[in-house]
Amino acid sequence: MKQGFYRMFIELTNNRATSGFLRKFSTSRLSKVLIKPYINAFKLNMEESKNTSFPTLHALFTRELKNDARPIYAGENELACPVDGVLESHGKIEKDIQFIVKGKTYSIIEMLGSKEMADKYNEGYYMVLYLSPSHYHRIHSPIAGEVISQFELGAKSYPVNKAGLTYGKDPLSKNYRVVSEVKSSENGKHVAMIKVGAMFVNTIVVTAKEKRLNKGSEVGYFSFGSTVVLLFEADSFTANNKLKSGQPIKVGENLGKLH
Numbered sequence: 328m329k330q331g332f333y334r335m336f337i338e339l340t341n342n343r344a345t346s347g348f349l350r351k352f353s354t355s356r357l358s359k360v361l362i363k364p365y366i367n368a369f370k371l372n373m374e375e376s377k378n379t380s381f382p383t384l385h386a387l388f389t390r391e392l393k394n395d396a397r398p399i400y401a402g403e404n405e406l407a408c409p410v411d412g413v414l415e416s417h418g419k420i421e422k423d424i425q426f427i428v429k430g431k432t433y434s435i436i437e438m439l440g441s442k443e444m445a446d447k448y449n450e451g452y453y454m455v456l457y458l459s460p461s462h463y464h465r466i467h468s469p470i471a472g473e474v475i476s477q478f479e480l481g482a483k484s485y486p487v488n489k490a491g492l493t494y495g496k497d498p499l500s501k502n503y504r505v506v507s508e509v510k511s512s513e514n515g516k517h518v519a520m521i522k523v524g525a526m527f528v529n530t531i532v533v534t535a536k537e538k539r540l541n542k543g544s545e546v547g548y549f550s551f552g553s554t555v556v557l558l559f560e561a562d563s564f565t566a567n568n569k570l571k572s573g574q575p576i577k578v579g580e581n582l583g584k585l586h
Contacts, residue, residue, distance in 0.1 A: 350530065353550070358384035369461035388464055389532075389548050397467075397578040399543040404513050406564065407542050408580040409469040409520065410555050412458040416572050420451045420558070428455055433499050435558065438521060439506060440480045447517055452564045454557040455499070456576065458549060465548040466555065467578050468540040470518055470585065472511040477533070480504050481524070499523055499556055505531045505547070509540060514585045516563040520546075525553040543579055562586075 352358055361384050366373060371387075373379055375396040381387045401407035416428045424435045424445045435453075436445040458464060481503040503524035510517055522531050530550035540546065566583040576582070 353385040353388070354383050356382060362387050371461065385550060388550055391465065392463060399579040401542065401579065401581040404585045406582040406585060407467070407469050408576045408578055408582050409467045410456050410458055411463040411577050412456045414570060414572060414574050414576050415455040415457040417454040417566055417570065418452070420448055420453050422450055424449045426453045428499065438499060438556070439519065444508070447560055448519065448558045450561040452559040452566065454582065456555045456557070458553050460551060463578070464550070466522060466546050468509070468542060468544050468546050469520065469557065470509060470511045471513060471542045472509040472540055474507055474538045474540060475510050476508045478506055480506060499554065505533060507546070511585060514563060516560045519558040521556040522547065523554040523556065525549065525551045
């Protein structure tokens with residue numbers, strides 16, 4: 328019953344009119360009055376920010392950090408965390424190309440929109456990284472390599488927070504998302520990075536136009552809190568054994584070993 332009420336509420340409030348209004352407001356000068364309250368409410372560390380004055384709330388959401396704010400600790404053949412956020416879930420991908428988060432089974436075929444592409448990740452490894460509205464919203468490349476494909480899927484977006492993952496309708500595989508597949512120059516294997524849109528402010532901007540990526544280089548940003556899913560081929564990645572689901576993470580931290 329709780330799941331039914333949750334989905335009904337989301338369907339009633341999550342529509343083009345609501346999303347359009349929020350997007351228009353957050354990019355308008357009127358939103359500037361909310362910047363200081365937002366910074367205080369979410370305890371944002373503005374000492375890290377490249378700028379301290381913002382014309383709109385959207386400019387604050389998508390702020391850049393100082394060059395030395397996120398050093399890349401991951402070395403050669405190590406995975407650099409691509410975002411600030413929370414490690415929501417991680418583990419082995421099942422034989423039928425799926426994984427389970429908050430009791431929900433996610434089909435990687437549906438997530439990527441292609442069985443041929445999904446087959447590469449059968450019995451591999453996955454990571455789900457959640458960004459709340461309080462986090463730094465820019466996305467960085469977790470590896471050095473070449474983008475071999477990049478495309479959009481989905482349209483509408485549902486919440487990707489804990490409630491959304493628990494009661495929502497498979498948001499990781501149904502939300503609007505941008506899929507990037509990168510061939511690692513470190514181990515020659517493929518890594519899929521799925522950038523999942525969030526409810527209401529459903530925007531993912533790709534800033535990296537070149538095919539070659541350096542580890543830690545910026546690739547895009549979210550306009551609000553959201554989620555990144557990483558997929559690895561079988562026997563190509565071992566997670567850092569110190570990682571625990573629910574722990575905070577930051578850009579550049581070592582998440583595991585590529586092999």
